[in-house]
Amino acid sequence: MDTSDATPEPIPEATPENPFRHLPVMLDEVLAALEPMPAGAFLDATVGGGGHAAALLDARPDCRLIGIDRDAEAIEAAGHRLAAFGERVHLVHAAFRDLSGVLAHVLGGDPLVGFLFDLGVSSPQLDRSERGFSYREPGPLDMRMDRRQTRTAADLVNGSTESELAAILRTHADERHAGRIAAALVAARPVTDTRQLADLVRDAIPAPARRRGGHPAKRTFQALRIAVNDELAQLPGTLDMAIERLVTGGRGVVLAYHSGEDRIVKERFDQAATGGCTCPARLPCGCGAVSTARTLRRGARLPSDAEQARNPRAASARLRVLERTNPEKRP
């Protein structure tokens, strides 16, 4: 590990100009991945507090930005942060499932020159105890990114069957003790706050496992958050649509924070690059698949040791980059 810059950097204090305390992850790598990119309209599909967006607008005066987020507090914060860029910024409180309509409304038939999806949660969502995302802070069992949504984490924990809860923990967090945790939650209902949930999870898992791999409730909170916000279901179709809207030479960048998310990103990028062709590589393609993109570098890129030390929340990030190409059949 590179220890030359190992002092953790405090998350910046909230100020009137920047009320959203969030360090943009792999910022230099994201900006580098977006070059070269034509001039035009850029999509930030998870604008959050506008950290990546501000840096991109600074670096590329020939680009304008459409930013969406399903969290109204994020859109408000991004509005403050990006106000100086005036007409170059268009922000919309919307989720991935609304994106196609938003782009049609804002751009008409014009293409995108690039996009960024910085998936997962923001630091303010985690740090504001009243949002109920954090296993460290006491708060209501909420976890909704969009507070217009009715279903909360409490509804999920108190209204699902034991086997449904165990499946959520296995699918979204690879939780080895899913069955024991689900049984403990069902026995303790109603579960109404984050502290109660964190304590129940800690007590449900075997003592040796409590001492390994970070806070014992971390995976349960991640799994419930993904389920409450239906995070994975919206992602594949939205990525396909964003790739489809890119101009030739346009760039797409995604930061994923857990294996389930990253698997979807890799699949959709590979699908665009191969056109879904499964013919053996040594034979001519007989299936007629059409490639519309190429992935830049094999595998995902990880944050540097220095960034992980400065910002531990960046540690699980996986960056993937794609470039749109002219549609082409495999020979």
Ligand SMILES: C[S@@+](CC[C@H](N)C(=O)[O-])C[C@H]1O[C@@H](n2cnc3c(N)ncnc32)[C@H](O)[C@@H]1O
């Ligand atoms: C990691 S933060 C983005 C931070 C941002 N890049 C910055 O520098 O400030 C992720 C954001 O994506 C939003 N988000 C997650 N899933 C979403 C979805 N399906 N539709 C729209 N926004 C979503 C969250 O509300 C959160 O604000």
